[in-house]
Structure formats: C-alpha cells, structure tokens
Amino acid sequence: VRASAVRDGDGWRLTGTKIWTSHAHRAHYLVALCRTSPASEEDRRSGLSQFIVDLRAPGVTVNPVRLLDGEHHFNEVVLDDVAVPASMVLGRIGAGWEQVTAELVYERSGPERFLSVFPLLRELVRSAQDNHDVRALSALGRLTAELITLRQLSVRIAAALDRGESPAVAAALVKDLGTRFENEVIDVGRVVAGVEPSLGSADPLARTLAEAVLHSPGFTLRGGTNEILRGIAARGLGLR
Ligand SMILES: Cc1cc2nc3c(=O)[nH]c(=O)nc-3n(C[C@H](O)[C@H](O)[C@H](O)COP(=O)(O)OP(=O)(O)OC[C@H]3O[C@@H](n4cnc5c(N)ncnc54)[C@H](O)[C@@H]3O)c2cc1C
The missing domain is CATH 1.20.140.10 (Butyryl-CoA Dehydrogenase, subunit A, domain 3)
Structure with missing residues (x-):
C-alpha cells in the first residue's frame, strides 16, 4: 500500500491512486486504506489506517475504466493532497489491516x-x-x-x-x-x-x-x- 496519509493540524492529507474502484463515479464517499506510518521490516501490515473520503473534496479525480462491453463500472481514483478531517478516520489509526x-x-x-x-x-x-x-x-x-x-x-x-x-x-x-x-x-x-x-x-x-x-x-x-x-x-x- 503506497497511498499515504500525513497529519495536518487536527486532520490528515491523503495522496495516492486506487484503480478498479467500483461505482466511484456514483458514490459520494469511499473508504481508503493508507499508510500512516512506515512499515516495519518484520511486519508490512502495520502502520495502515482507514479513512472515509468525500469524493467531492478538492484534489479528488475519478477517471473511468471501461469494461469489455463498454459499461462504466469501475474507475481509477486519484487523491492529490486531499484534506480529510479527524472525524473521518474509520476505526483506529494503525489498525487498518x-x-x-x-x-x-x-x-x-x-x-x-x-x-x-x-x-x-x-x-x-x-x-x-x-x-x-x-x-x-x-x-x-x-x-x-x-x-x-x-x-x-x-x-x-x-x-x-x-x-x-x-x-x-x-x-x-x-x-x-x-x-x-x-x-x-x-x-x-x-x-x-x-x-x-x-x-x-x-x-x-x-x-x-x-x-x-x-x-x-x-x-x-x-x-x-x-x-x-x-x-x-x-x-x-x-x-x-
Ligand atoms: C470487476 C472488478 C471490480 C473491482 N472493484 C474494486 C473496488 O470496488 N474496490 C477496490 O478496492 N478494488 C476493486 N477491484 C480490484 C481487485 O480487488 C483487485 O484487482 C484484485 O484484488 C487483484 O489485485 P491486483 O489487481 O493488484 O492484482 P495483482 O495482485 O497484481 O495480481 C496479479 C496476478 O498475480 C497473482 N498473485 C499476486 N500475488 C500473488 C501471490 N502472493 N501468490 C500467488 N499469486 C499471486 C494474482 O492471483 C493475479 O493472478 C476490482 C476488480 C475487478 C476485476
């Protein structure tokens, strides 16, 4: 997981790309799994956290990826320094995995x-x-x-x-x-x-x-x- 979330005052700033996100073009929010602290050598699963991201926030781009039959089902979602308030942390910081x-x-x-x-x-x-x-x-x-x-x-x-x-x-x-x-x-x-x-x-x-x-x-x-x-x-x- 290379998408990252870094602290910014009370909240967080998220940067990363997620491909194959079903119905992101229809949803108002998505759940993002981001790295909030570096992985340790012996445990790559530590240091991950989940955030609820408002897809209408500045810095969010949703690019369509078409299926073989032309249907628009999934997308590539790009997060570019997206501000996420602390209230949108899902669960516990570090317990993402x-x-x-x-x-x-x-x-x-x-x-x-x-x-x-x-x-x-x-x-x-x-x-x-x-x-x-x-x-x-x-x-x-x-x-x-x-x-x-x-x-x-x-x-x-x-x-x-x-x-x-x-x-x-x-x-x-x-x-x-x-x-x-x-x-x-x-x-x-x-x-x-x-x-x-x-x-x-x-x-x-x-x-x-x-x-x-x-x-x-x-x-x-x-x-x-x-x-x-x-x-x-x-x-x-x-x-x-
Ligand atoms: C229709 C569809 C809808 C999707 N919707 C969503 C969504 O809404 N949200 C979301 O987050 N994701 C979604 N995905 C993404 C999906 O979860 C991933 O594509 C899937 O988990 C595979 O990961 P990957 O694409 O990174 O492939 P990779 O992990 O790169 O795998 C490529 C190939 O290598 C094999 N491989 C990888 N690691 C190993 C290993 N350790 N041992 C043996 N073989 C291995 C895999 O089996 C596969 O054949 C969707 C995908 C599809 C096709």
Whole structure:
C-alpha cells in the first residue's frame, strides 16, 4: 500500500491512486486504506489506517475504466493532497489491516460472489424447459444443487459474522468456490444454450450469455484473486 496519509493540524492529507474502484463515479464517499506510518521490516501490515473520503473534496479525480462491453463500472481514483478531517478516520489509526481483512469477509462470502450469473442460469433453465432438453436440464440441475450449497455456506458465514466472529478462511473458500461455479455456469451455458452470445439481442438468453462472458474475467479477481484466497486457506490450515 503506497497511498499515504500525513497529519495536518487536527486532520490528515491523503495522496495516492486506487484503480478498479467500483461505482466511484456514483458514490459520494469511499473508504481508503493508507499508510500512516512506515512499515516495519518484520511486519508490512502495520502502520495502515482507514479513512472515509468525500469524493467531492478538492484534489479528488475519478477517471473511468471501461469494461469489455463498454459499461462504466469501475474507475481509477486519484487523491492529490486531499484534506480529510479527524472525524473521518474509520476505526483506529494503525489498525487498518485488521479492519480491512475483517471487512473483506463480507465481500468474499456475500451472495454477489456466486449470483453474478444468476440471470443467465434462469434463462438457461427456462430455455431447457421450453425445449424439453433433458441433457441440458440434467446439467442445470447439478449447477442448481451447487448454487443451493453455496447459498447455505454464505448464510452460515453471515450467521458467524452476526455472532461477532471473523471467519476469513471460510469466506475465502466461498469466494473461490463461488467464482468457479460462476464460470462453470458460463461453460455449461455455451454448450447447452444453442444460441450465439449477443449483447444487442432481443433474446434474453443470447443477451445474458454475452453479458456473463464479457464480465467473467473479473469474477475470480475482484475481492481478492483465487491464488490469494488459496494462500489464505493454506495459512488457515497451517500449511504456510
Ligand atoms: C470487476 C472488478 C471490480 C473491482 N472493484 C474494486 C473496488 O470496488 N474496490 C477496490 O478496492 N478494488 C476493486 N477491484 C480490484 C481487485 O480487488 C483487485 O484487482 C484484485 O484484488 C487483484 O489485485 P491486483 O489487481 O493488484 O492484482 P495483482 O495482485 O497484481 O495480481 C496479479 C496476478 O498475480 C497473482 N498473485 C499476486 N500475488 C500473488 C501471490 N502472493 N501468490 C500467488 N499469486 C499471486 C494474482 O492471483 C493475479 O493472478 C476490482 C476488480 C475487478 C476485476
């Protein structure tokens, strides 16, 4: 983390760049993780803090980054000596790493980590039922069973969060399994759909297939890549 926050009177001044910030062009505020003191040799995670930044403040620039289908989803946010009052420190100065990893449990275990392709799955089931396509229905039945299992895992993690726990390893596994499931829905969809993916199509199956294919490269990246998640799981199992 190279973005920095330095004390300025009662408040702070933030400078740094963050790429891939979803919906920063729509949001009024973002949460920034910044270095507030140098990392120590033995612990790179110390000296980090979180701030709530008003995106309308002087020194903030939000540059669009377009997705493959041209959609404006995420951005590059540049902070150039942005003044942030002390009241906008999130949590504790120096506790940024513990806070951000706890927050990531929500992002990694939530339903948006396995439901990105739900519109496609629904269209595939509808089409297979209309066409009495037994082979497709059997493949889709297996995927639906996986989806229900993922939902149960996600709900169990939500319950653990409610109890005040921070199940980081379980959340990492839900995201790893969930995003692999999403890609599997697309793979099965391409085989059984019987239509070419087409963004401009009036056919919802062709359209949702095209949307899923074009968004799929980000599934296993956002919220932490699968390699990073497996590293977290390995550490949780005492293997690293
Ligand atoms: C659709 C989308 C939306 C996003 N929205 C947001 C957002 O709203 N806010 C936000 O802050 N970020 C957001 N991101 C950013 C996302 O969290 C990062 O892109 C992601 O965590 C990967 O980090 P990176 O891009 O720095 O890749 P890198 O860390 O540079 O990784 C590059 C490659 O190297 C591999 N790699 C890196 N380190 C290791 C390691 N130690 N061991 C093994 N392999 C490794 C990775 O797995 C990956 O394949 C979004 C990304 C996407 C795609």
